[in-house]
Amino acid sequence: MIQLIRGFKDILPGEVELWQHIEKTAATLFEEFGFSEIRIPIMEKTELFARSIGEDTDIVEKEMYTFPDRKGDLLTLRPEATASVVRAYIQHRLYAQDPVRKFYTIGPMFRRERPQKGRYRQFYQINAEIFGVASPLVDAELIFLLVTLCERLKVTDVAAHINSLGCPACRPDFKQALSVFLAGKTALLCSDCDRRRDRNPLRVLDCKVPACREAMIDAPSLHDYLCAACRAHFETVKATLDRLGVAYRVDKRLVRGLDYYTRTTFEIQTGALGAQSAVAGGGRYDGLVQALGGPDQPAIGFAIGFDRLVEIVGLNPADLVRPPDLFMAALGEKSQQMAFDWMCALGRQGVRAEIDYGDRSLKSQMKRADKLSARYVLIIGEQEAAQGKATLRNMATRDQLEIPLERLVEAVRETIQP
């Protein structure tokens, strides 16, 4: 028996209803806020991710599914969506008419991480990106959107964490100060952080290894190095969130794992998921569009971890499953044939009807109708068929109604879809 790949999973009926509900809720909210859907491929040239995410990040260094195709081109299963959305924005000149564009996309991502609860090798993200707006208002707008989505999905126990990572004008000074600080801590750092120390010292700030956290307690703070423009930007983000009534926590260690972020970064964290506390994360990436060969347009976005969101929504998947409208219990060959034809006719008109394909007793067919929680059952035995009528029973009230066969489809539809 061939099993699925480690770190991959099936989403089965019974849980898929929750995924569909989240997808619909998110798409509705995005459309209310002026976002359009964009669908991007799940594979890109490796170079796109290496250049945008950064060579020295965990993702590019050790987590990508990269392989040569039959002609030897290096391809990668996308580990995140932003790089592809930026590529599409540039390639199709989506900025030409109006540089301000809002996109969302939902789909699978691939990272070869160590599988554990809340961490998969194929996982799903809901992404939103806004291009062409430098104003800190959109930073607040995206955080507001995330919080609103959580509200609509009845997710409680979430908190917005925000930080500023500065910009190319002020971050180098901070990086320098941090490198000097880290040089005095080499003996205390984990091997990953020791390696990152020179090339990507910011990453040491969010290392989860207790010894590293301990060593970083008195590390220099990025906030002391922010330039006046970055400081003003961050202040406006905070003031806007205050005005919108969005609770947040400033978290100076929030640096996130991708190189392209500038200024505002944020995460939605929950206490409900143990170690994998980040449900969503995002931030500004003002330099990325230009770095990938596009115009100098600012941008900001976020990614929600769909798998993690599913774990914490306050909804019961059983409440989302729609039972059939009608189950037809037919006895005898002629009745069964008629029931099959009616099922097809009703289905065409939007009524979810089911039949029993076998030749089973009325009792076992009624049992199955109960098991499926059908709202109505149509009973058509040989006697009823001979008399040209069938019985329609409302399973909740137990009321019964006789229905003439010659206008069965119309009569059933009128009764069960008031």
Ligand code: AMP
């Ligand atoms: P990132 O693109 O790393 O910023 O991740 C954004 C969000 O995607 C995270 O906050 C997680 O909720 C989710 N995520 C990232 N990696 C995984 C994974 N391996 N399995 C499940 N969810 C993930």
